Amino acid sequence: MSSSLVRIEAEGGRFPFVAEPKSAALLKQLSGTPKLAGVNAASRLAIRLAPDTVSCGIAQVDTLSGGLPRGCLTEVCGPDSSGRTSLLLSTLAAATRREEICALIDVSDAFDPHSAAAAGVNLGRLLWIRCGVNSPSSFLSRKRRNATSLEEWERQRSEDPVEQALRATDLLLQSGGFGLVAIDLAGVPLKTARRIPLTTWFRFRRTVENTSTVLLVIGEQFCAQSCASLSLRLRTENREPRPEFRPSHTELLSGMEIHAEVLHSRAERKPVQSASAAFQTKTAWTG
Numbered sequence: 001m002s003s004s005l006v007r008i009e010a011e012g013g014r015f016p017f018v019a020e021p022k023s024a025a026l027l028k029q030l031s032g033t034p035k036l037a038g039v040n041a042a043s044r045l046a047i048r049l050a051p052d053t054v055s056c057g058i059a060q061v062d063t064l065s066g067g068l069p070r071g072c073l074t075e076v077c078g079p080d081s082s083g084r085t086s087l088l089l090s091t092l093a094a095a096t097r098r099e100e101i102c103a104l105i106d107v108s109d110a111f112d113p114h115s116a117a118a119a120g121v122n123l124g125r126l127l128w129i130r131c132g133v134n135s136p137s138s139f140l141s142r143k144r145r146n147a148t149s150l151e152e153w154e155r156q157r158s159e160d161p162v163e164q165a166l167r168a169t170d171l172l173l174q175s176g177g178f179g180l181v182a183i184d185l186a187g188v189p190l191k192t193a194r195r196i197p198l199t200t201w202f203r204f205r206r207t208v209e210n211t212s213t214v215l216l217v218i219g220e221q222f223c224a225q226s227c228a229s230l231s232l233r234l235r236t237e238n239r240e241p242r243p244e245f246r247p248s249h250t251e252l253l254s255g256m257e258i259h260a261e262v263l264h265s266r267a268e269r270k271p272v273q274s275a276s277a278a279f280q281t282k283t284a285w286t287g
Helices: 024-032 058-063 085-096 113-118 137-143 150-175 192-193 196-206
Strands: 003-006 016-023 072-077 102-106 124-128 178-185 216-219 230-240 253-265 275-280
Touching: 058 230, 072 085, 072 196, 085 102, 085 113, 085 178, 085 216, 113 178, 113 230, 124 150, 150 178, 150 196, 196 216
Parallel strands: 072 216, 072 230, 102 124, 102 178, 178 216
Antiparallel strands: 003 016, 230 253, 253 275
C-alpha cells in the first residue's frame, strides 16, 4: 500500500518523518475539516438491515426474488404477452388481501377492472388513476388544441399522460398511507419512457424509503435503472390458444409459461447471478 509521510507529535519531542498508510492520513485530514468532521469510512459504517418484503402472489417469483421490498422501488419489464399484467394483478390482489390500500397509476388507460376483480383484486381498496383520459376540460385536450403540427400533437399525446403520472406519483408518495403504489408504463412509447429523468426516479426512491410502501414500476424497458432496489425481467416461453368459445377475431392465450429473471437486487451482498423461475398464467373469464 502506498504511504504518505506525516510528522507525529509526541510528549517527548518531535520524531522524524514516519510512514503512515495513505488512507489513514486522508481520513485524518478529512476529519479535521469542519464541514467533513462527521465523515466515516464506508468500511466502518453500520450494515443496513435488509428491508421487509411482501409476497407478489406468485410463489415462484417470491422464491426467486425474496419478495417485493417495502420502502423501495421495484421495476419489472418485459415485452407484450410476457406476463406483466398477470404479475401486476397478482401483486394488487395479494396487497388487497392483506387489507392494504393500493394505488394504480394507469398511464395508458389500459386497466380492466373486470379482469382485476376476476383475478382477486378488491377494487374497494384500489385507487385507480387514469392518465390522459379524453375530456373537454382535461389538461391533455387543452394542449392538443395548441399543437402546431401532427408530429407535435403525437408527441404531446404520448408525453402528457407520462407527465400526469409522474405528478400523481409525487402526490401519492408524499401523502403516504399506501401499501402499494404501482405505475403501469406498458404501452408508453420507449422514447417517451426513456425521457423520464433519472433524477425523478431517484426522488421517488428517496421519498418512499423509510416507509412501508412498495413502489412498483411496470414497463417494456427498464427506466429507473440503478434507482431500483429490485429489477425483474419477464419473458414468454409457450403460447397455447384456448380453443373453446374463442371468437373468430381474437385468440385467448392460456397456460403461458412465463420466465422471470432477477437482474438486480440490492438485498444481495454478492452480485446477482443469472437466476430464473418459471410459472404459468391463468385466464380469468369476465363474461
